[in-house]
Amino acid sequence: MFRYQLTINFPMLMRVVGWLLVIEAIFMLMPMVTCLIYDESDFKAFLISAGITAGTGLLMTFGIRSHHTDMGKREGFLLTALVWVVFSAFGMIPFLICRTPMSLSDAFFESMSGFTTTGASILQEIGHFSHGILLWRCLMQWIGGMGIILFTLAVVPMLNSSGGMQMFNAEVTGITHEKLRPRISQTAKSLWYMYIILTIALCGLLCFSPMSVFDSICHAFSTISTGGFSTHDDSIAAFHSTYIEIVLTVFMFLGGVNFALLIKVVTGDPKAAWKSDVFKLYIGAIAVMMVMFVISIISRGEMHGIASVTIDPLFQIVSTMTSTGYTVTNFENWGGFVLALVFLMMFFGACAGSTSGGAKLDRLIFLWENTRNEIYRCIHPNSILPVRVNGKVMSFDLVNKVIAFLCIYVMLIMVGGIVLTAFDIPLVDAFFSSFSAISNTGLGAGVTGYGGSYEIIPDAGKWILALLMLIGRLELFTVLILFTPGFWSK
C-alpha cells in the first residue's frame, strides 16, 4: 500500500500521452471532413496527419508496458507540460504538408499559439489557406481553451485517480482549484458540458448574422476559447456587423468568467455571481476601462458615429481583457493612453478558471489587499490584517505564492523581451511580443507598428515566443519546475 516512488514513471507517462494522441487524431478528422465538403486537396494532409498521430498514439499505448499505474506530483507536472508540447508538435503536421506549406518554426508557432489560445498568427493572407486548415486552427484553440488535460480527464477513465488530480492541478488556471464534484472526472465533465453548450449557443447566434456557417463555427470556437484566430485577414472587422460585435462581446465576456461560477449560477445559485469578489471586479474593471476609453476617444476626435464610442471600445476592452485579441478597425488611432490601458488589461486578464490568459484578476485582488495591508502596517505595526477574498481569509502561504507568481511573471516578460531584442527586434516590439505571448493575448505585433503579423519575427524568436505562450498558459510553475534540478533528482 505504501510504495515510495523516487523515479518518474515514464512508461505510464508515455501510455497516457499515447492515449491523448489518439484523441487528437479524432479531432483531426473534423477538418478532414471540412476539406471533403469544400472539395479541397488538403483532406489528404489531414488524413496523413491523423494517421501518423493515431499510429504513434496507439503504438505508445499498446507498445509500452508499465509495471504500475501510480502517478504522483512529478508525473502530473511533467505529463501536463509534455502533453501540450506533444499536442502542438503533432497539431502542426497539417500545416507542414498542406497545399500551402509553412516552415517548421512557423508551423510550431502557429500550432502552439492555437492550443494556448494566444491567437498570434504568422499567416499573412489567410484567404490562401484551405477551409480545413482554417477550421483546424480554430479547433486547436477550442481544445486548448478549456484544456487538453481537462478534456481527457472527462473521457479517459484511466485518469480518474489521484494521478489525474495532479494533472488537473497542473493545468487549470487560478490560485486554488475549485472542484465542483467529488470525482475529478465529474468536475471535468461539468466544465466541458458548460463549454460545449456555450459554443453551440454562440454558433447558433452567429448563424443569424452575415457570417457563413463555416465562419460561424470557426469564430464560435476561437471566441469562446478566447483565442482570437479568425478566418479573414481583417478579423472581425471584415464582417461590418454590429450584431456580430455584440454577440462576440457577450461570449468573450462569458469565456472570461470562471466556469465553475457559471455552472453554479446556471444550476440554481444565481446569487453566487454577486458573492464573488472576482466577478464584481471583472465587471467593475470593464466599466472603468469603458469610461476611460470613451474619454480618450472623444478627446482625440476619433468619434465617428455612435458605434465608435459604444460597442467598438467595449468590444476592444473585453477582447483584450479576456486575452482573445480581436481588434476593431481604427484601434491604432485611439492613442498612446489607450494602448497603455491595453497593457494593463493584458497583464491581469480576466477571472481564473476561465479560458482567458494573463495573470488573472484573482491575483490582482490578492495584490491589492496585501499592498493595502502592508501600507496600513507602517503605522500600526502590530495589527494583524488578513487578506480576504470572497469573504474568506486567505493564508499567508497563498499570498506569498501569488506575490511570487506576479514577480516571476514580470521577470519572464522582461527576460523574454531582452532575448528577443538580441534577434534585432525593435525594443518596444520585443517586449510587447513577449508580453502578448505570455499573457496568451496574441494582439498582433502590428499594434506597435512593427509589421502586420508575427511572420516578421526571426525563427529563433518564434520558438522563444512559443515557449512563453506555454509557460503563460500553464501559469508558470508547471513549466518552470521542469527546469529545476530538484525536479529530476531523487
Add this chain to the structure above:
Amino acid sequence: MKIIIAGAGEVGSHLAKLLSREEQDITVIDQDPGKLENLDSNYNLMTLAGSPTSFNTLREARVDQCDLFIAVTPFETSNVTSCEIAKSLGAQKTVARIDNHEYLKDEHRDFFTRMGVNHLIYPEYLAAQEIITALRRTWVRNWFELHDGEIILVGVKVRENASIVGHQLKELASQRTFHVSAIKRRHETIIPRGDDSIKANDIVYFTTTRDHVDDLLTICGKINRNVKKVMVMGGSRIAIRFANLAGDEFKIKIIDNDRDKCRKLAEKCPDAEIIYGDARDNEVLRDEGIDDVDAFVALTDSSETNILGCMTSREMGAWKTIAEVENIQFISEAEGLNIGTIINKKLLASSKIFQLLLDADSASSKCLALADAEVAEIEAKPKSKITRGPVKDLKLFRDMTIAGLIRDGHGMLVEGNTVIEPGDHVVVFCLSGAIHKVEKLFN
C-alpha cells in the same frame, strides 16, 4: 456512492484515501483548512473547510444527496450533533464515532436512531475486542469471520516444526479442508499457485470453514495455549475498555508511568491490578513477574515504544505479544519482528465502515484490508464471466485467488472443479490495486 466524511483526522483521512481509491464520491469536511490541503491536492476527492456542525457547511457539501455521512472528528458530541443535522437535511445513513461505551448498549439504540444516528463506531472498543480475540486464539496472527463465521480466514506464522513447511501447495490440495489464499514472506504478499511451497517463517493466510479450523492447528504445528495472565503496558482508553470487556476471563495487570492516570485506572478497572511504574524498565517488568505472564499487550500512545516493549517482553518470557501500532508504515515492519498481533485503530474503524458499506451496497465491497492485499466478498451477477465454467478453466489473473464462497448461507471452499453460480457470495483475495479487475469478472 456519495460519502461525506466529517473530520480529517487520522481515521477520517485514512478512510477518505481508501474510499477515493474505491471509486466512491468523497467529500471531506474539516474546520482546519491546513488538514485538508494535502488531501485536496493529492487525492481524487473534494474537500470543504467549515464546521461539521454548521447547517450552511453541510448544505454546501450537498449532504441532502449523500448516501452515507461519517462523522469522525475527535469530539463525540460534535459527531453526534453533525449526524443529527445531516440526517435532518436528508442524508441516507449516518455513522458517528463515539467515545462512550454506554452508547453502544442495545437499550440506547432507539434513542440514537431517533436522533438520526444510524451506526456508532467506537474504535477503542473494536480494538479491545480484537485483543480478546487474539488472546483466545494465541496461535493466529489474524482472524476474520465472514458471513457470521461461515467462512473463516486465519493468518498463521508457520515455523520449522509445522508439517506443511516445505510442501508444495498441490501436495496439500488432497486434504481439502483448507485453502491457502495468500502467503506473506518478508515484506511481500504472494498469491500462491500450485507449485509454490510454504517456507518457515511465512505468514500463511488460510481460508476454511468453521468445522475445519482445528485441523489448521495440527498442520501448522501449533498448540492453542490458554491465556490467563495478561500484562498491559500503558493505561490508554483501549486498556480500560479491554479490562472491562474481559471481565474475569483474564487476570490483568496494567502498568502505567503516570500516577494520576493510575489512580483513575484503579477507579475505572476494578478487576485489574494497577501498577505505577515504567514498563520500559526491565526491573519493573521482572518485579511484576514478566516471566510468568501468558501475554503482553503494549498499548501506549507511541508505536515505537509498543513494538520495542513487545520484543523485550518476548525475550523475557511472554508467550504472546500484542502491540498497538498506529503508524501504518510500521505495521509491516512490526509483523516481521515476531510480534504476535498488531492492533491499529484506524484499520479497525475503516474495516468496520467498509462492512457498513457492504450492507448498503450489497453487490460488492471490500471488507478487509491487510497490509498490501485485500479480501473482498463479492456477489456473482448472472451471466458474469466468473460463472462461465469451473474455476480452473477461467484463466484468472495471477494476482487474485478465490478462497471460498457462501451459497444459500453456507460456507464452502472452492476447488478447481467448482462452478460458481450467480448469487454466490465469493470470497476473493487479491493484491492491492487489483480489485477493479476482479470486480469486472463478477459483473
